[in-house]
Amino acid sequence: MSDNSGEYVIVVGCGRVGAELATTLSAEGQSVVVIDREMDAFERLGEAFTGATIFGNAMDEEVLVSAGINHADAVVTATQGDNTNIMIGQMAKTLFGVKRVVVRCYDPVRSDTYAALGLKTVCPTRIGAQIMRDSLLESADKCS
Amino acid sequence: MFVIVVGGGKVGYHLSRELLGLGNEIVLMESDHERAAKLRAEFGSLVLTKDGSEGRWLKFAGVTRADLVVAVTGDDEDNLVVCQLTNMLSKHKARSLARINNPNNAAVFRKLGVDETVSATDLILSMIEKDVEDAGAVVHLMRLEESGLELVEYRVYADSRVVGKRLGELGLPSYGCNLCTVIRGAEALFPDSQLIVEKGDMLVALVQLDSAERARQFIVEPEIKVEMT
Numbered sequence: 444m445s446d447n448s449g450e451y452v453i454v455v456g457c458g459r460v461g462a463e464l465a466t467t468l469s470a471e472g473q474s475v476v477v478i479d480r481e482m483d484a485f486e487r488l489g490e491a492f493t494g495a496t497i498f499g500n501a502m503d504e505e506v507l508v509s510a511g512i513n514h515a516d517a518v519v520t521a522t523q524g525d526n527t528n529i530m531i532g533q534m535a536k537t538l539f540g541v542k543r544v545v546v547r548c549y550d551p552v553r554s555d556t557y558a559a560l561g562l563k564t565v566c567p568t569r570i571g572a573q574i575m576r577d578s579l580l581e582s583a584d585k586c587s
Numbered sequence: 588m589f590v591i592v593v594g595g596g597k598v599g600y601h602l603s604r605e606l607l608g609l610g611n612e613i614v615l616m617e618s619d620h621e622r623a624a625k626l627r628a629e630f631g632s633l634v635l636t637k638d639g640s641e642g643r644w645l646k647f648a649g650v651t652r653a654d655l656v657v658a659v660t661g662d663d664e665d666n667l668v669v670c671q672l673t674n675m676l677s678k679h680k681a682r683s684l685a686r687i688n689n690p691n692n693a694a695v696f697r698k699l700g701v702d703e704t705v706s707a708t709d710l711i712l713s714m715i716e717k718d719v720e721d722a723g724a725v726v727h728l729m730r731l732e733e734s735g736l737e738l739v740e741y742r743v744y745a746d747s748r749v750v751g752k753r754l755g756e757l758g759l760p761s762y763g764c765n766l767c768t769v770i771r772g773a774e775a776l777f778p779d780s781q782l783i784v785e786k787g788d789m790l791v792a793l794v795q796l797d798s799a800e801r802a803r804q805f806i807v808e809p810e811i812k813v814e815m816t
Contacts, residue, residue, distance in 0.1 A: 502689075524664065525668075526640055526662070526665045529668055533699050534695060537698055538695065550641060553640075
C-alpha cells in the first residue's frame with residue numbers, strides 16, 4: 444500500500460458509511476470534504492474529523508466545483524441511492540477528470556455492469572454476504 | 588413500435604396512453620407497488636412492477652428487442668441509468684430518451700453518452716422566450732376603447748408568412764385588421780392592394796380587439812396555422 448496521506452478526497456453522502464470513512468481518512472491526515480443534502484447528516488462525523496462539510500446536492504456541478512473537485516485526488520460516492528452514486532461518480536470521472544473514483548452500489552448486478560464500463564464499484568451487499576458466510580463457516584468449524 | 592416506458596407517474600401514464608392509442612406495443616415499468624396497482628387497473632398486464640434502472644428487469648421487459656426506451660421517472664439519476672443500460676443491453680441500439688428535471692443535466696447527460704433529453708423547464712422557457720421575442724414585434728400604439736379597436740404596429744420578420752405577398756392577397760380584413768400604412772425605412776407607403784410586403788416593413792393597422800391575437804399570429808408567427816372562423 445502506498446502512503447496516501449495529504450491527499451484531497453471528496454466524500455459524497457454523510458450516512459453511516461460516508462461519515463465513518465470521512466472521519467477515518469481525516470484522522471489519517473488527508474484533506475477531506477464531505478457533501479450531503481441533509482444538514483443533520485454531518486452530526487454523524489466523529490471528533491477526529493477536521494475536514495470541511497458542504498451542504499448541497501452533489502449532482503449539481505456547481506456544488507462539486509465548490510467542493511474543489513477540480514483539484515481533488517479522489518472522489519467516493521456513498522449516498523443511499525445506487526443511481527445517484529453512479530451518476531456523481533461518472534460526473535467526477537468524465538466531466539472533471541478525477542483519477543480515482545469509487546462508487547458504492549448495493550445492487551450486485553448494477554455494480555458489475557458499471558464495473559465493466561470502467562467505473563470502480565464497491566458492492567456492500569456482496570461483501571457483507573461473503574463475510575457473513577465466512578464467519579458462519581468459521582463458527583461451524585469451532586462447533587465440530 | 589415496441590416502447591418501454593420507465594416511470595409510471597403523470598408523464599409515464601399519459602405517454603403510455605398516447606403510445607397505445609397510436610397503435611404501439613408498450614411495457615410500463617413502475618417500481619412502486621401502490622402506484623403500479625392503479626396503473627394496472629387501466630393497462631393490465633402491460634404494467635411491470637419492477638425497477639427499470641436494474642438491468643435484469645430491463646431485460647425482462649424486453650429491452651433487447653425494444654425500438655425505444657423512454658425514461659420518465661422524477662429522478663434524473665434514475666433516468667440516466669435507464670438510458671445507459673439501454674445503450675449497453677439493446678442488441679440493435681434502441682433509441683433511448685430521458686426526461687430531465689434539472690435543465691443543467693442536459694449537458695451532463697450528453698457527456699455521459701445520453702444524447703436525447705427532454706426538459707419541461709426548457710420547453711416552457713423556450714415558449715416564454717418566444718413570446719417575449721414576439722412582443723417586440725408588436726407595438727400597441729393606441730387603444731380606442733369605445734369602438735373596440737386598437738392601433739397596432741407589426742414588425743415583419745424574414746420568416747413571416749406575409750413576406751413577398753401582395754397586400755391584397757393576405758386577406759387581412761378577415762382577421763379584423765385594417766391596414767393604414769406600411770412603413771418602409773423612413774417612408775410611409777399607401778397600403779395599395781398590389782404592394783408587396785418586404786422583410787423589415789412595419790405594418791400599421793387598426794385591429795379589432797377581439798381578433799387581435801389572431802391577427803398577431805398571422806402576421807408575426809410563421810409556423811402556427813390560424814383557423815378561420
